[in-house]
Every structure is written in C-alpha cells, then in structure tokens.
Amino acid sequence: MTITYSEITIGELSFIQRTNEDGSISTIPADPANSDYQAYLATLAANSAPQANSTES
Amino acid sequence: MSRAQLTSTVEQNTGGAVAPFVAGKNKIINGDFGIWQRGTSFSLTGSNIYTADRWFVNYDGSGATRTVSQQTFTPGSAPVAGYESAYFFRLATTVAGSGQTYADITQRIEDVRTFAGQTVTVSFWAKADSAISVYAGFGQNFGSGGSSTVYPSGTTFTLSTSWTRYTTQIAVPSVTGKTIGTGSFIELDFAYPKNATFTLDLWGVQVEAGSVATPFTTASGTFQGELALCQRYYYQINTPTNLPFTFQGNATMFASVPLPVTMRTAPTGTTNINSFTTSGSPSATQIYLNAYYVGNLSGTYSSATVYSTLPYNVGNIQLYSWSGYTTGLPYLIGSGSSVYVAWSAEL
Numbered sequence: 001m002t003i004t005y006s007e008i009t010i011g012e013l014s015f016i017q018r019t020n021e022d023g024s025i026s027t028i029p030a031d032p033a034n035s036d037y038q039a040y041l042a043t044l045a046a047n048s049a050p051q052a053n054s055t056e057s
Numbered sequence: 058m059s060r061a062q063l064t065s066t067v068e069q070n071t072g073g074a075v076a077p078f079v080a081g082k083n084k085i086i087n088g089d090f091g092i093w094q095r096g097t098s099f100s101l102t103g104s105n106i107y108t109a110d111r112w113f114v115n116y117d118g119s120g121a122t123r124t125v126s127q128q129t130f131t132p133g134s135a136p137v138a139g140y141e142s143a144y145f146f147r148l149a150t151t152v153a154g155s156g157q158t159y160a161d162i163t164q165r166i167e168d169v170r171t172f173a174g175q176t177v178t179v180s181f182w183a184k185a186d187s188a189i190s191v192y193a194g195f196g197q198n199f200g201s202g203g204s205s206t207v208y209p210s211g212t213t214f215t216l217s218t219s220w221t222r223y224t225t226q227i228a229v230p231s232v233t234g235k236t237i238g239t240g241s242f243i244e245l246d247f248a249y250p251k252n253a254t255f256t257l258d259l260w261g262v263q264v265e266a267g268s269v270a271t272p273f274t275t276a277s278g279t280f281q282g283e284l285a286l287c288q289r290y291y292y293q294i295n296t297p298t299n300l301p302f303t304f305q306g307n308a309t310m311f312a313s314v315p316l317p318v319t320m321r322t323a324p325t326g327t328t329n330i331n332s333f334t335t336s337g338s339p340s341a342t343q344i345y346l347n348a349y350y351v352g353n354l355s356g357t358y359s360s361a362t363v364y365s366t367l368p369y370n371v372g373n374i375q376l377y378s379w380s381g382y383t384t385g386l387p388y389l390i391g392s393g394s395s396v397y398v399a400w401s402a403e404l
Contacts, residue, residue, distance in 0.1 A: 003103075008362075015364065021103050024329040027362045031323035032201045033240040035404055 016040050080278035084166050086111045086286045088262040090146045094293045097127035110287040115161045121154025136182040136220035145260035157251035165404035169197050169241035174231035180224040180263045180270035185216040186256040192248035203238030224270040242404045288318040293399040304382040314372040324400035326363025372400050
C-alpha cells in the first residue's frame with residue numbers, strides 16, 4: 001500500500017489528509033515546523049507541481 | 058565518605074552539581090529504551106519508521122525483512138552492574154535485501170544550537186550476533202528554510218557478541234554564519250550494515266557535553282520524567298474507552314482530549330478509526346467503528362480527523378458524516394482492541 005495525500009477543507013478546518021501504508025489516517029497541519037508537513041511539501045516538490053491529490057510511493 | 062558527602066564536597070569545590078548525576082546531561086531521550094508507546098514489535102516497511110519512543114529506523118533499497126522489538130533483560134543481566142534496566146532495543150534483519158545505500162537507527166535532538174561548537178561524547182552499549190560494524194555519527198539539520206545539513210565525522214565500531222560500552226568524541230561544528238530555519242535539530246545516527254543479515258542489540262545511549270563518558274543516566278533521571286519528555290513529541294491512546302463525544306451538528310461528532318504534555322509544534326493526528334463496519338448481527342441501533350462500539354446509536358460515518366489547536370495541549374477528534382443525532386448531546390463511545398488515536402510532533 002502506498003502513502004497518499006489529499007487536501008481537505010471542512011468548514012473552517014483545512015488540512016492535509018495522509019492515508020498511511022497500514023491504512024490509518026493522519027491529519028497534517030500546515031505548520032512549517034511539522035515534519036510530516038515538510039515531507040508533504042517535499043513530495044509536492046518532487047512531483048514538480050502542486051496538485052489536489054498526490055501519491056508518495 | 059558517603060556518596061552524599063562526596064557529592065556535597067565536590068559541589069562546593071566546583072560550584073555546581075556533580076556531572077555523573079546531573080539530570081539533563083544526556084540529550085538522548087529514552088536512551089534506556091524504557092518507553093514504547095507505539096508498541097513493542099515492528100515489522101518494518103516503508104521508511105522513517107518510529108519504534109521505541111523517539112527512535113526511528115531509516116533505510117532505502119528493497120527486499121529486506123527487518124523487525125525491531127523490545128527485549129527484556131533477565132534480572133541481573135543488564136550491562137551495568139547495579140543498574141537494573143528493564144528493556145533493550147533489538148533490530149534483526151533476517152533477509153538482507155539489496156540496493157541499500159543507507160541504513161540508520163536515529164534519534165533527533167531538538168534545536169540545531171544544541172552542542173554547537175562543542176566536543177560531545179557519545180556512549181552506548183551494544184552487542185550483535187556476529188562482529189558487525191556500526192558507525193556512530195551526527196548530523197546538524199538547520200530546519201525548513203535553513204542552511205544545508207552538516208555531517209561531522211563519526212566513528213566506526215566493530216561490535217562484540219557480548220554487551221560492551223562503546224564511546225567516541227565528536228566535534229560538533231559551530232553554527233556561526235548559518236541560517237537556522239523552523240524545526241531544526243541535530244541527530245545521532247547509528248549506521249548499521251547494509252544488504253546484510255544480523256541481529257543488533259542496543260541500550261544505554263548517551264550524548265553529553267565534554268570529552269568523558271560519564272555513567273549512564275536517562276535524560277530526566279526518572280520514569281515519569283522520561284515519559285513526559287517523550288510525550289512532547291508523541292502521545293498515543295490505545296483502546297480508548299468511553300471517549301466523551303458530543304454531536305456538534307453539521308454531521309460531526311467531536312471530542313477533546315487533554316494532552317499530558319504541550320507538544321513541540323502543531324502535531325499530526327493519526328487514527329485507525331477509518332471505516333464503519335458492523336459485527337455479527339447487530340440490531341439497528343448497534344454500530345461499530347472498526348473495533349469501536351457505539352452504543353445505541355444509528356447513522357452513517359465516513360471519516361475521522363485528529364488534530365490539535367494552540368497551545369497544542371488539547372487533542373481533538375472529529376468524526377464526520379453522522380446523521381440522526383441531537384446537537385449538543387453527549388455520546389459515549391466505547392472501545393475494542395487494536396484501536397488507537399495518536400498525536401505526533403516528531404522532528
């Protein structure tokens with residue numbers, strides 16, 4: 001199973017949702033000090049362009 | 058002369074506490090591998106897998122089979138006479154795999170300013186099933202938006218098959234002229250053999266200022282202190298029982314959970330409450346969320362969000378797409394096994 005990301009907005013709450021390799025779900029805040037958010041940004045950069053849904057193998 | 062008298066005399070002569078007994082001298086948290094919030098056995102897939110608290114295993118390549126497990130010392134068998142630790146860390150690679158260019162056991166220490174410009178002493182106890190080589194080194198990461206990572210030179214050890222303490226001194230570069238970004242850290246890396254099978258045991262990891270390896274202590278010196286240090290970076294609730302949810306309207310069940318320690322930064326929330334299933338032949342009013350049992354409710358459920366808000370000492374759980382409930386009323390949700398909710402602010 002691969003890690004997948006989605007950008008989610010529910011009401012006033014906006015966050016990155018990551019589906020993990022074991023099927024668990026993570027909510028990643030858009031905080032530069034959060035290492036998971038940094039990894040998300042790195043994945044976006046590796047994929048060249050921001051997109052609503054991205055996949056990290 | 059008693060130890061208390063000796064300590065007092067030395068303190069008077071040196072103007073401070075005696076180094077071997079100072080809580081906080083060891084910048085490694087959970088250096089005795091006493092805390093395992095995430096579990097006690099891990100079959101490693103992916104990368105950057107956290108195992109014992111604060112410790113993660115990182116590697117590339119493919120085809121390897123690795124496990125990390127908590128091992129229990131037989132009373133009286135701990136490597137330091139008179140220091141009866143409970144557990145140690147074991148990494149076992151049973152299938153070598155191929156294509157590995159790096160393979161590390163790592164702990165990150167908050168703030169790249171830590172030990173900057175100083176000589177530090179790294180010490181640890183280890184043993185292996187054969188005479189394998191392990192490299193101990195540092196990295197200075199200047200955080201998001203900061204200068205490039207610096208890797209001071211480390212030391213390679215050939216491990217014995219019996220518990221042995223290994224020590225080395227590392228000159229940590231100054232941060233003068235560097236740009237320090239957000240979330241900076243230094244990291245201690247143990248580089249273990251790549252593309253090989255082995256069993257490596259580790260305990261009593263210490264990183265301290267100066268050129269002498271003093272007797273091992275944990276970072277805090279206490280059980281509760283060490284747990285609190287770990288919980289600044291990670292907190293997990295296993296099989297939560299009767300979490301008090303409230304139906305907020307807008308199809309949302311909401312619960313707030315006090316976090317025991319204010320977290321380092323906005324944490325990532327994770328849960329395996331991610332689907333809605335029934336079990337057995339439930340009546341129309343019995344609903345299960347994976348192993349979660351929701352008593353006397355009915356409705357639909359699609360997803361969960363776990364997060365925290367400033368100052369990151371309260372964890373929030375929201376379950377979406379519910380219907381048929383009364384806004385403002387509380388609903389207790391019980392728990393089965395293998396369910397967890399966690400908040401992570403790891404570096």
